[in-house]
Amino acid sequence: MRCGGSRLVVMALPVVVVCAGLCAGCGTGSDKDGVRAAANGLFRDVRNGDGHAACARLVPRAASSLETGDARCDQQILRLGLKGGPLGPVEVWADQARVRAGADTVFLTRWGSGWRVTAAGCEPRDDRPYDCDVST
Amino acid sequence: MRTWLRENALTLFFLVALAGALAGQAFSGLALFNERQAAQGAPPVGMADYLTGSRFAVDVTENWQSEYLQFFLFIYVTVWLTQRGSPESKEPGKEGRESARDQKVGEYAGPESPRPARATGLRGVLFANSLGLVMAAVFFGSWAAQSLTGWVAYNADRLAEHEDTVSWPGYLGRPEFWNRTMQNWQSEFLAVASMVVLSIYLRQRGSPESKPVGAQHRSTGIEG
Numbered sequence: 001m002r003c004g005g006s007r008l009v010v011m012a013l014p015v016v017v018v019c020a021g022l023c024a025g026c027g028t029g030s031d032k033d034g035v036r037a038a039a040n041g042l043f044r045d046v047r048n049g050d051g052h053a054a055c056a057r058l059v060p061r062a063a064s065s066l067e068t069g070d071a072r073c074d075q076q077i078l079r080l081g082l083k084g085g086p087l088g089p090v091e092v093w094a095d096q097a098r099v100r101a102g103a104d105t106v107f108l109t110r111w112g113s114g115w116r117v118t119a120a121g122c123e124p125r126d127d128r129p130y131d132c133d134v135s136t
Numbered sequence: 137m138r139t140w141l142r143e144n145a146l147t148l149f150f151l152v153a154l155a156g157a158l159a160g161q162a163f164s165g166l167a168l169f170n171e172r173q174a175a176q177g178a179p180p181v182g183m184a185d186y187l188t189g190s191r192f193a194v195d196v197t198e199n200w201q202s203e204y205l206q207f208f209l210f211i212y213v214t215v216w217l218t219q220r221g222s223p224e225s226k227e228p229g230k231e232g233r234e235s236a237r238d239q240k241v242g243e244y245a246g247p248e249s250p251r252p253a254r255a256t257g258l259r260g261v262l263f264a265n266s267l268g269l270v271m272a273a274v275f276f277g278s279w280a281a282q283s284l285t286g287w288v289a290y291n292a293d294r295l296a297e298h299e300d301t302v303s304w305p306g307y308l309g310r311p312e313f314w315n316r317t318m319q320n321w322q323s324e325f326l327a328v329a330s331m332v333v334l335s336i337y338l339r340q341r342g343s344p345e346s347k348p349v350g351a352q353h354r355s356t357g358i359e360g
Binding site for chain 2: 059060061091093094095096097098107109111112118119122124128129130132135136
């Protein structure tokens with residue numbers, strides 16, 4: 001082993017780290033498919049009146065945000081009027097994602113091998129976080 | 137083999153230390169990330185996912201760029217600026233690129249000088265500045281890498297807060313990018329200034345980074 005080999009390893013490390021970091025940020029095709037499936041599933045469950053299934057697609061904090069007083073998530077989520085619509089382009093940044101569904105915007109986070117919704121029924125506001133019907 | 141180890145011990149020590157510190161950063165960073173996941177009721181992520189993620193990459197590259205900036209600046213600035221009494225400095229009066237004779241370049245290169253030291257033209261200029269150029273290239277490369285990986289991590293944080301994402305040029309104008317950058321730069325500049333000044337008055341016996349213990353405080357450019 002020559003010292004030049006060690007130097008090569010040191011010089012190559014930044015390239016490896018950056019490529020790994022950027023590739024993770026791009027979002028693969030399967031990431032985007034997973035995001036679309038999770039968002040479509042939420043709106044489908046709401047349309048079908050299946051509040052349990054819809055709430056199971058939310059992260060725990062988003063689900064518990066709907067449980068105020070005696071209200072339960074599976075009842076409340078059906079009253080929000082989440083309609084969705086044709087899905088627009090999916091944005092995936094590391095472990096977070098966003099997709100537009102008609103007039104709504106849905107935010108998601110990676111959850112194990114799949115994706116769960118952190119916010120839905122969202123509308124943009126100037127220079128502030130989106131205003132969402134369901135949020136963490 | 138023993139001779140080789142002895143002749144390369146300094147490099148090997150720091151490469152092993154680098155690997156150990158990177159491993160430590162990876163394990164502690166993963167543990168911290170999974171603490172936050174647990175607080176949200178989210179499943180933990182594995183080491184492979186964490187190491188290939190933008191958050192680990194930006195934490196690594198923001199430190200690397202500042203270290204290479206430190207060395208790149210130190211190499212270049214010490215050509216032109218001096219500090220009386222510091223072993224890190226040339227004698228005042230020797231500021232500048234110095235003569236071909238002093239630097240043993242071109243016709244003044246000796247038989248044991250590296251071949252590019254004899255070269256004229258671009259090849260000679262490149263070799264004569266190769267240390268600074270490589271440090272500068274790694275600095276700018278690491279800084280660019282920090283900006284790209286930081287951009288990915290920043291946009292992930294914005295989506296987690298249910299905010300719009302920003303473009304890469306937009307990220308370069310954000311406080312997040314400059315705060316990450318400046319907090320690393322200030323510590324490097326402090327470390328260099330401390331080394332330059334403290335080495336005037338303090339000694340470390342046996343270290344080439346220090347003057348000999350008995351050297352005068354005013355002696356400049358002498359290494360022990």
